[in-house]
Structure formats: structure tokens, C-alpha cells
Amino acid sequence: MAISSFKAKSTAAVGDQITRLVAQAGQIILGQDENLKLALTCLVAGGHLLLEDLPGVGKTTLAHTLARLSGLEFQRLQFTSDLLPADIVGTSIYHRERHAFELHQGPVFTQVLLADEVNRATPRAQSALLEAMEEQQVSIEGKTHPLPRPFFVIATQNPRDQIGTYPLPESQLDRFLMRLSLGYPAPSAERELLRGQDRRSLLATLDPVLDAATLCQLQAQVDTVHVAEPLLDYVQALLKYSRHDVEFVQGLSPRAGMGLLRAARAWALVNGRGHVVPEDVQRVLPKVVTHRLQALDLAVPVSRLVTRLLEAVAIP
């Protein structure tokens, strides 16, 4: 049905499809259209998503819904302190009848991986996941195995719960393109939530709007979104400001800059535009940079500094 129409790759059509996808997902995750769209943007940009929120606000449902609607395989992995790398990537097991080792694929061999409470695992386990995220492949006993495409990790962590956890170091936070917080639902959305049936069971009634191949095409199409020189000037001005502003411990890395531009391109595409405007950059910037920056003064929330950053840099 709708899948075939994606092949007519006009950006406006992409915008329509995304709108439809968000509308569908909005039936499951109430009152989170903007975050849904951002999560989709992250998916289209080919980046990974970090959800930082309290338990029970719908992180898992969001991941499920995205996977379902995109027509992707879904795996969930609960991180615990005794989780081993092999539990993530899999292991080789000797097959007696065939006298050969056979790869037992771990949960990472999927298209959408929900890594729940990623900060509960030891750094060893974390780094196994992060390697997979970065390289799009895993090494098991000296052999590399490519991961399926697309490969999209949604990691969650609980910011309040700090006892017995291993917070992700900045270098690893950098691997996530975006960080989102869902927050509590709005009263009207919550009302509907309370009144309606279970969201997970509703999920089964949805038909996928995309498929893996279409998503890969979309990801390729992100590169064709036009970025004009003045916009590059703007992005550079933002990066430069973050590096010169004394309120940050350190400025944004070039990787952060590339991620910002890619996210802005994907956001433009998701909105059905073939070019990036400064507003795209402004929209995605807080999601892309907040987890990569640290305030010198711990009492000041980074999000406030990021808002100030956006207000301080003039659009050239």
C-alpha cells in the first residue's frame, strides 16, 4: 500500500509519509508528536537515540511503535550489572553433529534494538554495544559480522537512579546522535491514556508504513538535502560560540558538528523540504548537543546554556 509510493522520492512526498507515520504512532503514544518526529528524524539520519527519562513514561512503547511502523525487526535487551558482552553480541557454540562452531547471534543482530537502562551494565558490556553502534558490525572470536541494515539503537537510562550504575562517559555519549526526554504526558493525553486500552495491544493493530529498504533509501536521501553556504556559516558560528563560551567545560567536537548538520538535514527531509533552513538547525540543536556539553557551573542546567547559545549566535 503506502510502501510503494515512497519510491517516488519527492521530498514533499517524504514529508507526507512521515506525517502519516507520526499520526499513526500518535494513536499509541499520546501527546508526543514532536518527540516522535524527532525520534524518526534520528532514525532517518542514521543515528542512535538516547532516551533519558523516568520509568513508565513510555520509552519502550515508543521504541516498539517506531519499529512496528517502520516495518523493522525489534529486539529488547535489559541491561543489568551482570550482563556480559557475549549476552549482547552472541557467541560461537560448537555444533557436535556438524563438528563445527556455529554462531549464536546475540540480540544485537536486529534492526531496532532497545537497550533498556544502559547505565546499569558494566563499562565492558556498554562498550560492546557502543562498538556495534559505531561500526555497524560486531567481532565475535576474531570474526567480524555485519549487522543488519538499518541498525537503530534506542538506549534508555534513568537520570535519577544513580546507585549501582555506570554512567556513560562523554566519549560514549557522543555516539548518540540525539537525546530525548519524553516527560510526563499532558493532562488531556494522560486522560485518554487512562481511559483507553493497553497501548501494547493496540500496537498489533497497526500496519507498517515503511519497510527496511525504503528506510535505507530515506537515509541515503538525507545526503541530498541541500545545505547552502550561509547555513554552513551558521553551523560554524554555533560551534565556534560553544568553544569560546567560558560556561562550557569544552566546546562541541567536529563529530557533534557533523551530527548537528545531519540531524538538521534529516529534520528538513522529514518536514518535506529539500534544503536546510536555520530553523531546522535550531530545532534539532538542543537534542543533538545538550548531552555532549557540560556546564562549568554544575548548578546551571546545560539546557539553559544551550538556549542561550542559540540566542547569542546571529544568523548570518
Added chain:
Amino acid sequence: MTARLTPTTLLWCLVTLTLALLPHAGRFSIGLLAVFALLVTWRWLGAISRVPLPTRDHLVLWIFKQVLALAAFLVIYIHYRGQIGRDAGLALLTALLGLKVLELESERDVYVLSFLAYFLVVTNFFYSQSVPTALYMLAVVVAITASLVRFNSALETFSHFACLRLAGTMVAQATPLMIAAFLLFPRLPGPLWGLPQDAFSGVTGLSDTMTIGEITRLGASDEIAFRAQFDGIPPRAADLYWRGPVLWDTDGRTWRAGASGHGPATPIIKLGPVYAYTVLLEPHGERWLLGLDAVTNVGDTARAHADLSLVARNPVKKRLRYRLESAPVYAARALSATERAAALTLPYARHPKALALARQWRVANPAPAALVARALDYYREQGFVYTLLPPALPRDSVDQFLFETHAGFCEHYAASFVVLMRAAGVPARVVTGYQGGEFNDVSDYLVIRQRDAHAWAEVYLPERGWVRVDPTAVVAPSRLSLGIDSLRTARTPLAILDRNSTAVAAWRQMTALWDAANFQWAQWVLGYSAQRQFALFTSLGFDAIDIASLMFALTGALAILVGALALVMFRAREVRDPLVLAYARFCGKLARVGLTRAPHEGPVAYAERVAATRADLSVEVTRISQLYTALRYAELPLNRALLERLIRKFKTTRRSGG
């Protein structure tokens, strides 16, 4: 490096140097000018043809050049009789500049010559500081700068016009610095260096001696003597007696001020309104000052004598600005014994006829007031005429005038009247000065020219003190009510026209405007003295200004100005895209109705905000912002002109009809 001096660049140097020298042409002897012109031509021929130049390669010519230099020194020394002054110095500079032109070869020579040309510009101000001089010199500065631009432009790719334009821009950019330096550079109370002795050789004006026939020269002169600006309404024309030197002593032909009236001033009694005013006196090289008769408050520049004349501390060698207060109706009763004696002294054995006549009157009516009336009646009855071209008086001038020619002007009347009074036993003295003035209604001040020079008499009446008697007024009342113009014969081409014709009116209006410009120039530019600088800073709220703080302010101001200029130029380079400029105009239009775009606000977000507050503009604003975004961020090959047209037509005042 030497290869850079192409004939074109050389021509630039020579022309600009000549331009800088041009105003001096009338101030030198023809010989010097001829030598300079020859040297310049020689250098020019050397560049465009095979005429040899006096380099070391041509020993004979080289020696000739050295001889020429020595000769120039000698000739100038002899010509100016060893007086090292302004004129001699300039003549020497000109001669050496001509010789330097011959040597013009290396890069360094070009710079030396250019800077000497700049200096030559400055020297012009030793002679004239008028507005036309300043304008001409500004143009020459641009030309010299353009010559340097030409010389420095890589491979001389700049066109002549481009050189001039760049130089003009540079000079314009330097203007704020010039103004700051002008306002803030510490002014010394006196001149920075004394002007040489010969600076006032040709200045005309009243002097403190009067020989019959002298004011005639002034009578023909349109030169400005001084200007006066009253705080309120000026007094009526007939009261405008500007008092200059008072003359007490005479040898029968020449009147001199002498020392009789130089005692300490005694206060006068004001009998009418007091006028406060500012005088801007042209330099005349003497010490005396002018004030409306009689000055009641001399301010701090002038000092008053017992005879009510004013003097400055030093000879007036540059334009002098001072404030006075005067009461045209007054009584001056003081008369010391010395003064009485001086006011009755007549030269021995002169004017026998006049003396006889006066004695005759005195016998008939000894009352001083009656004697004054009798003398004035004499002028009236005997058919005296007022003329600026009186017959010569080779013998006893007073007797000849009183009894033979009966024709003369103010000097004749004043001098003869004082002689008659003294002979009749009434103390009397001659007062010189100016009478009247032309009101400039562009800037509300009076212009008093040399032709307004006047002389009148004062007699001492026991009951009233010193009383002004103007015998000229008896003979030619219009001299006072209409000014001297009414009595002058056709001298100017305009005088043959009807006095009230539009051409004359327009001409008068133009001269008034021109003089007003000159007045403001003199007032604010040339007259910007240490006191005015001090006053400026006091009015700005600074006090206790000394040279150190001025230098500090100057340095600060220059730094700020240079910084601001650099910033502006830097900015200007950044924002040159016409698209961005057009969009900035669009934002500016909206900003005027309170919808200012924040610097960080994107065009789409801005358009949405504007559309939300001004629904009537939403269609246009959305269209413009979409087009702008498409052009700037999508870089689509769309019509830029369309956007510019839309923005030009865009009006924020429009309201939707329904």
C-alpha cells in the same frame, strides 16, 4: 623598485606639486616661477624623450645642478635682504623643490616629494585662511593622495579616476579623525609660533594717525573691517558709531592719538539701553580695538583708555573675537587738566583764517553750546559738499577747506570742526572709527567694511561732558542714514542698475550668504581658540581641562574612531550580498512597526511571528520569506529581482479591507 616610476606616475607627481604651488604664484617674483617651471619641464622631457638629466652620468649637468642650488640660495638671500621670514623661506622651499624634481627617480624620492607637497599645502595657510583656500587645498590633498595611490597601485592598473576616487574615499574616512584632532588637540593660548614680521605688510585699515585724504583709500575698499553680532536687537543705524582711536594731537596736517587720553578709564553714566555683542575683528596689525560708542563693559580681552578708546594687549595679528557691552546714549563727564590742555592745543601759527573766524564767534556768543551750533550753521550755510574725491589741499589744509574748496568728507569736517572749537575755547577731539554697517540677515550680524570708516568730533560741554558732534551729518545726512553706498558714484558694474531691481536684490542676497559662511568659518574654525576649547569642554561637563587630559581625550577619541571605522569597513565587507541587503531592508520596514527581527531569529520563524501579529501582512510576508529562503538556503535558480521588487513594494501600513 626604480622601474616603477613610469612617465604617468611622474606626471601625477609634477601636476600635483604644481597644483599645491599654484596659489603661491602671485606671491613670488616671476623669475622664481620661471625657474621652477623650467626645472619641472626639464624633468618631464627627460622622462619622455632623450633629454639628459643632471645625474652623475652627466658630470657637466650634475655640476650645473649644484651651481643652480647655490645660486638659488644666493639670489633669494639677496632678494629678501637676508630677512629669514615667511616669504624668503617659501621662496627657498620652492626653488629647492624644483631642484628635487630633477632628482626624482627612486621610490624614496617620490615619497619625499609627496610629503613636501603636503607641506606646501600647509604653507598656503600662512597667507590665506579663507574658505576657498581651504576648499582648494582639500582638493590638492586628494590629488596628492591620488598620486601616491597611483604610485602604489600594483603595476599601475588603477585608472586615473579610480586613483582619485580611492584618494577621495581615504580623505573622507580621515575626516572624523581630522575633526577629533581639531577639537581636541591642545590649543595654546598664544600662537604656536610667531608669525614673521612681514605677515601684515599689506593690511589696510584705520591707523591711529589721520592725514587729510587718507580715509579715501579706505572709502573705496570693500574689505571687511569687523563683524558684530548682538545678543538681541541691534541699535538703530544712526547710533552705530564704532569707536576707534581718539586723536588728540595735530601738527596742522596730521592728527595723532598721542598719550593725552591714555589715562585710567573713568566710569561713564549710562542714559539708555545697554547692548551686549560679540565683535570679530579682522587682523590689522595694531593694538586698538573697536567698540560701539560708548563701551560700558570691556570684557577680558580689551582695556579702555580715559578717552573711551579700546586697546588689546598685543597687536591684532590674527582674527580676534571679543565680547563687549555698550550704551549708545551716555554721559562722560571726566576731564583731567592734562586732557583739557590737550583738547585745547592748536599747532603754532597754523590755520590763521579759521582761528580768526572762531574768535569772532566767541566774542559774539561765548556759550560753548552756542558755539557748536554756530559752527554747524557755518557748514550748512556756506554750501559745503560731501565728496569722496575732494580737491587737493596743498597749503594750509584746514583754511583751504573752510574758505576755498568747501568740499571734502568726514576727515575734513571732523578735523576742521575740532580746530574751530579749540580756537573758540571749547575742548574738542577727533574720534576715528566706523559708522553704520550692513546687516546680514542670513546669520543676524552686522558687517562693517573698510569703506564704512568714519571720523567725527567730540566737544566738552561743561554741563553735559563729552558730546559727539558729527559735522558730516550736517552736510550729508544720508551718509549716516543710508550708509556710504548712497554717496558713492558708479564704481561697481551693479551700480548702474536700479538699486531695487531683482538682480541687485539677488546679488545682495548672495553676498550676504557668502559672508555668513565666511563669518561662521571665522567664528567656529579660525576662531577656535584655547578659550573656546575650554568653553566647549566646560559645556560638556568637564572642568579643569589641562593639556595632559586633552591629549588623553585625543588619543582615546582617535582610537575609538579608528576602531569604529575598521569595524564599519569590516562589516561592510561581510554584508555585500544584495539578497541579504534586500532582506535586511525588509526586516527594517517591519522593525519600524515594532516587529524587530532578533539576530538569531530565522526567516521562517520570523515570518510566522509577523503573520501571527499582523494577519493583514501575512500573505506578503510569507511570500517574501519563502522566496528569500528558497534563494538563500535552497539556492534555487529563482528570480532575485522579483524578491527585491517585492521588498521594495512592501508596505507595513496596508490593512486588509475586510
